[in-house]
Amino acid sequence: MKPKNQRLVLVIAATGALIVAVLLAMWGLRSRASFFYTPADIAAGKAAEGQSARLGGMVEKGSVQHEADGVTIHFILTDGRATTPVTFRGIAPDLFREGSGAVAEGRMERGTFVADQILAKHDERYMPPELGNLAAEHKAGKTLEK
């Protein structure tokens, strides 16, 4: 074999081995690298009581309730399989709205997720306002991972 081809084979083999190694590592990280738990994970007991965690899901339509103090809200996050009630005291981002995705940072306390911070999660669709109003009518929960 010519030295040039030998080097080519070597580079290909080394790259292939590295790719396999990285894929294995990523596969191992799969559950740990997730940014948030879903309500189904909570139902399965993956987030211990009082331990800080992130909970992500779709804000259930009609579930957002404002308390009389003006800064506390209650809502329900859902992933289509399970739901978790969330309480939050503070200012939520503009994009936090019913039927949209959200990630809450906080902890579970007696069956309720008490959030210190709310992040809004939007999906990969962008469209002008007139189309957006139509789409909001029959929105599929694509923001959330299957």
Added chain:
Amino acid sequence: MHALANPARFLRLARPATAWLLLIGLVFAVAGMAAGLTLTPPDYLQGETVRIIYIHVPSAWLGMAGWLGIASAAISQLVWRHPLAAVAGRAVAPAGATFAAICLITGSIWGRPTWGTWWEWDGRLTSMLVLFFLYLGYIALASAERERGGEGRVTAIFGLVGALNLPIIHYSVLWWRTLHQGESIGLTGSTIDSSILWPLPLTMVGFTCLFAAAVLMRMRAELAEAKVEARMRRLGA
């Protein structure tokens, strides 16, 4: 590729190419950004904030494409000993690092009003930050190896290994639950409405041409520098 192995022939082509790429890049980038700022409608959810997409997405593309260039240069250096490969790798790195930084900065500015945070350690954001640090490492390694008069083989290997981060960045939003949304533009189409989408290809092409022009300029500068050094050495000897 091997037709360009001769630096003289490369320079003959690179000189006019730089000017053309600069011109085309400027026209496309300015047209795309102006259109994105004035002609497109706001997003139904984000409002005017969405316009940052016309800079954010091309920067993300070039940050990643830059490392793809570094990896290709590394292969052609390691396997075929292409004489210009190391020069090309060194020329791409600062441009790629700049665009990776622009991507991170614009993403942060975009994240604050939409997500409600400047930064979160989610899969996409973290892997992009890793890319930026890889660029810094590559630049430092390349200049150190060059100072010691090496061929740049260690740098090339680093460039090749670092490319493993590219699929991680790309698939991070598919593999893991992330705050960053999934892909808008795929092979099968786009989930961005065409009225918002159309200036994006303009800025993509524009920024890419500017990127290529910057790389060619840096390559020419390094070749010129080497020529001067060789001449000085001959005069001194």
